[in-house]
Amino acid sequence: MSESLQHWQPAKTPDNRTLEGIYIRLEKLDPARHGDDLWLALQGPASDPKLWDYLPYGPFNERSAFDEWLTKNAASRDPHFYAVIDRVAEQAQGLLSLMCIVPEHGRIEIGHVAFGAPMQRSPKSTEAVYLLAREAFHLGNRRLEWKCNNDNARSKRTAVRLGYTFEGVFRQHMLVKGKNRDTTWYSIISTEWPAVAAGFEKWLARDNQPKTGQIKTLEACRALAV
Template sequence: MAILNKFGQEVGADVEGWTTRAFPEKVVLKGNYCRLEPLDREKHGPELFNTYGKAGEKLWTYLPVGPFNNLEEYLEFINELNETKDTVPFAIINEETKRAVGTLCLIRIDQASGSLEVGYVVFSPELQKTIIATEAQFLLMKYVFDDLQYRRYEWKCDSLNGPSSRAAMRLGFKHEGTFRQVVVYKGRTRDTQWFSIIDKEWVDIRKTFEQWLDERYSMVFNNRQRMGRHSQNF
């Protein structure tokens, strides 16, 4: 049913009781397979630089930064992330090995509207296509929607980055469209695909995540019990 103002114009629904949302904090988010920690130059930088090196330069093709020629360049990039006003970066820690294996960042944080984006998603080869990769995304979403009560969670990528687009859809994001020639980066033009999850969709998406993760946790636990040792394959 359309909502009309006093001039007979159609308008959006009121957001009752809305208040500006808190800025995300540098918190630790714990799961069964991984935890997210505030990204730290000295603690995580060398491990991340080394594990990213195993993927080669192709890891950075669709990112606005990298590849990094040496450790100092990468450490300086971590400094820049931590000093950027609307960015909160996290390191992804493998709970079994206790090593940093990737990063996620909250960026473009709009407290007044309750909207933000997940960006600088950089997964090392040992993190890609694992349960840890999925759980890390879930932990950050859960923090944004359940703890901070934001309304909108965005994902953007180069329209030519098929793996990123497929990952967004797999994780429950809805495709909103393509912004044409919106960016020039690394000397190339970029059309950008936009995806989002909004708060009213989160309840069902959270249940799907929880069920999927619980099933795999039970499988891993039972396998370890049966084998009598720790499995290395998440």
Template sequence: MSAPNPAKSAPERITLEGNYVRLEPIERRHAADLFAVATMPGGPERYRWLFSDAPQSLAALQAWIDTVIAGPDSYVAIIDKRSGRAVGQQAWMRIFPEHASIEIGGVYWGLPMARTPLATEALFLFARHAFDDLGYRRFEWKCNSRNDPSKAAATRFGFHYEGLFRQDRITKGESRDTAWFSIIDSEWPALRAEYQRWLSPDNFDADGMQKSRLMTR
């Protein structure tokens, strides 16, 4: 049995283009849009399970962007192609090209993305780039075990639950048990086909509502 191959490289700071969203390397120019989304009614609550808190000012968000650009993780801004505005963010984390393993994390999908294909396509673009372009074998999703919406999203997207890391972190003054999920390369071709089917414009009516749901199981 031959040894598995490493991935080609870590993801570079490039733009990934979809039908509904465009993923751009995060920069200060995205701060105003992201601050507007983070501070709209209901926006701050979406920071409940993130390691960072909701930004209290545009300057604070700009400083946070400076910090993550200089850090080990690779954040992108999620651009709604209809409006041209940044409506969320996500990041490549735990990047191990030598093991062909990578994580999507730091996910903040703002309220304008709710009940639209934007979040699903943002996830799909990351997965497709990791598996098809860079040759990763493993694509991870992790969350606080108490974050039921995140666990439900992971299952909907086709990730497999792998287990619980008890007392894994201390975040925001609380002990965090971390739930681990993954997709591996042998599972990706079938998932890719289903994502492409679901994201087709033919699957949405004139009001943007799905005609059929994503079937990853």
């Protein structure tokens, strides 16, 4: 069923509000406050060696280049960057953004995802995406996109797990780091969001996340919400 547009108005643009979650919060990226933590999380000795493989920048061998990149990101309105703060450690452990912001059509994307190793395969990474997705639809958007290199199997698995629908592949879409990129497209639309959101909330609930690990998978929680 398509969404009724009788009362729809153009979406609002992201602002600098902090988005509060159970395990993390999302703060507007601030290099002065978040830079040291992010350098450690994204470039430190325990960082993910594959983190930068499919991103159009990085890795950064020098702190000065990393700081310049953070400063540019923090000043940008599209993409609009957030730092991911672990609520227990009170450390910035990753970043991501709302991007490709088209308010007049109600279209927005989550992208530039760079999560440090402490976030990966944990509720923190899933909650970061959930909080941004919730914000995207709260702003009035009708469509939330996820795009990735078609060779990036990890990102494609993640999109499906998070509840996005595969839409197709744009062949020879970009050149990234001197290489061809075929781009895979996924989306969640506003009529799908209530069930997807309910699945996120069931999965993120503390009674589903004991210290030993999840009880029900995100896919199972989403199926219960349909």
